[in-house]
């Protein structure tokens with residue numbers, strides 16, 4: 049930082065005075081140049097004789113604080129300091145000195161500097177040392193009135209007699225000091241301080257520069273060399289400083305080399321591998337029961353996972369499974385887990401299965417019940433299964449999971465009375481249960497309530513699990529020895545109430561006899577982590593605190609890849625006129641493409657179903673209407689091919705319409721799903737009674753009914769949001785239509801994976817508007833320029849044409865469409881007014 053230079057008074061100095069400023073003096077120092085401020089002499093006319101001649105302020109530095117320096121170099125450094133940076137700092141100084149004048153801010157900053165310098169001076173005086181001479185005198189060229197290369201007036205030095213010259217110099221110094229003292233004493237205190245402060249700042253700079261001398265020398269040398277080698281140095285003003293290279297995100301995909309061994313060397317299983325359950329350690333009796341439930345033999349992933357999880361004399365580690373959608377991952381963990389628990393006698397909470405949605409909880413519950421039945425033979429225990437997903441009031445859920453028993457225990461009763469105040473008061477909680485008449489049991493006098501788990505396996509959503517851990521008396525994970533995390537990538541990426549930390553903390557508690565038996569292979573918790581799109585993000589996986597994990601993948605996939613079901617066929621349809629996209633969908637639904645791909649499956653499911661017991665989109669509120677709505681809609685002539693739209697007083701018998709397949713249509717949001725479902729009902733009246741809607745805003749019970757109706761074939765088309773894109777097992781589903789392109793590869797894999805499950809065929813159709821086409825082909829299909837996709841598929845995505853022959857829809861159809869839109873708008877308005 050440099051102080052503002054104040055130009056010297058415009059009086060003409062005596063030409064023969066060595067202290068006077070030569071005419072050339074002002075030339076290199078404009079007011080904006082960085083240099084110590086010139087101190088003018090006293091202005092009082094009463095003492096003209098004492099007024100010192102105008103001179104530049106001498107720069108004083110404390111040699112005691114510096115290493116011995118070469119004065120020649122020092123001078124050069126000072127010169128560099130004063131000149132080299134001058135241009136660069138010009139504008140900065142201007143604004144700074146202005147600030148300093150206006151606000152006096154600089155003074156404040158400089159107080160410290162001045163006190164340091166004063167301290168240094170006084171130290172020197174105490175030591176009896178002379179104040180060092182001003183700017184290196186030895187360097188001053190011979191001759192009178194010379195200036196330094198910077199134009200600084202150099203004192204005249206006699207060189208003929210060195211002793212005499214020295215004496216003269218001393219005299220001059222003494223004289224100057226005296227003058228300076230006079231000057232100081234004459235000046236008002238504030239002014240003198242102010243000026244001194246300003247000078248000190250410059251001196252401080254010079255000192256710093258000198259201390260940094262070695263760097264300066266090296267830099268100078270380097271600069272000189274560069275100058276020789278390259279172009280002349282261009283001095284810069286206030287243009288932006290050179291910035292470091294922008295940080296480029298490493299988008300390279302994971303390779304085997306970057307993964308830990310257990311991820312890099314997975315256990316691979318061929319996709320078409322099957323084995324009888326008996327060969328994998330399941331008893332023939334249990335296998336028979338499994339067969340009766342539709343599980344004839346173990347699927348590929350099950351053949352690899354079952355041996356790792358079934359009880360064995362060796363203590364085995366945790367298991368991570370990355371296998372395609374519909375490959376049978378659920379049974380691969382449910383079977384060994386239920387088998388293991390069925391060997392016990394006492395009911396305790398032994399297993400937790402965590403899933404992201406309620407629909408999945410219900411689905412996995414069915415798989416668990418099937419297996420529980422399979423192992424409840426030959427006197428083995430029937431494993432008890434419970435759910436916690438927030439679909440009923442909390443206290444009711446608590447009473448389903450936990451049991452209470454009155455035990456005579458006077459001491460315990462006393463403690464209970466003392467503790468009562470600090471006990472978690474569920475009555476005060478914000479749960480939805482309070483006014484429903486559930487009453488928490490109180491202990492009888494001299495009794496305590498002992499809490500016992502009513503279930504061996506709890507299937508739950510993470511949020512509800514945390515609620516039970518924190519609020520349900522007696523709910524404990526001490527005996528849990530199975531933790532299953534299905535759809536793991538989703539659950540790990542979303543920190544629902546820090547559920548994972550809470551659960552893993554609880555599971556790390558060691559209570560001897562609970563799950564820790566020295567030397568037993570049953571000790572500790574077995575963790576099984578599954579997904580069709582398993583993350584390789586170690587920071588996420590680390591949160592699970594896995595112990596000696598093993599990864600199971602389907603052969604043909606590498607780390608970071610996600611394979612599609614082998615029997616899935618994919619198609620893309622170009623939408624030429626985006627504003628008429630619903631018409632393309634209607635055409636696709638009516639086209640020969642929507643044929644059954646697994647003949648027999650759908651018809652079997654729908655046998656005998658003539659009416660639907662679920663809501664229909666043609667009702668004014670498809671998600672909140674009563675079940676009877678669909679009957680009313682169905683009466684609008686479903687299946688009557690001759691005249692679908694004519695209102696008729698005569699209601700024909702309900703017939704199954706000619707849609708011989710099942711279709712799941714994905715939209716981008718709940719709202720879009722509701723809207724499209726209603727629009728379809730208006731545009732394709734023949735399909736009206738077959739359309740159901742699934743969104744996260746639909747009540748769980750209604751969703752369950754809709755799914756049931758679909759499984760039975762009463763509904764043939766489901767319009768859904770991404771809610772059901774994961775895990776939902778619609779076994780008879782044949783076609784998935786991406787009405788809106790999914791947001792990610794992962795989402796695409798899960799959506800299309802709702803079909804072609806369990807060894808069946810299936811088709812996925814994606815409607816592509818022009819703007820979305822590039823992303824689809826590059827990221828999802830892996831075709832075209834710059835294509836990179838992590839999706840592994842058996843075939844290729846085929847292009848299919850749907851829509852009018854000539855490319856344009858008939859005017860009449862466009863008008864129908866516009867009328868349907870208008871009706872939709874009016875209906876929405878009417879709902880808004882309610």
Ligand SMILES: Nc1ncnc2c1ncn2[C@@H]1O[C@H](COP(=O)(O)OP(=O)(O)OP(=O)(O)O)[C@@H](O)[C@H]1O
Pocket residue numbers: 342343344345346347350371372373374375376377378379579580774775776777779801805806
């Ligand atoms: N061994 C088997 N024999 C016959 N069917 C089976 C067998 N194992 C699983 N299934 C059936 O396969 C279907 C898909 O299984 P599951 O839901 O476990 O797949 P998933 O791999 O978990 O799929 P997603 O990743 O989509 O959740 C289910 O209907 C299930 O009943």
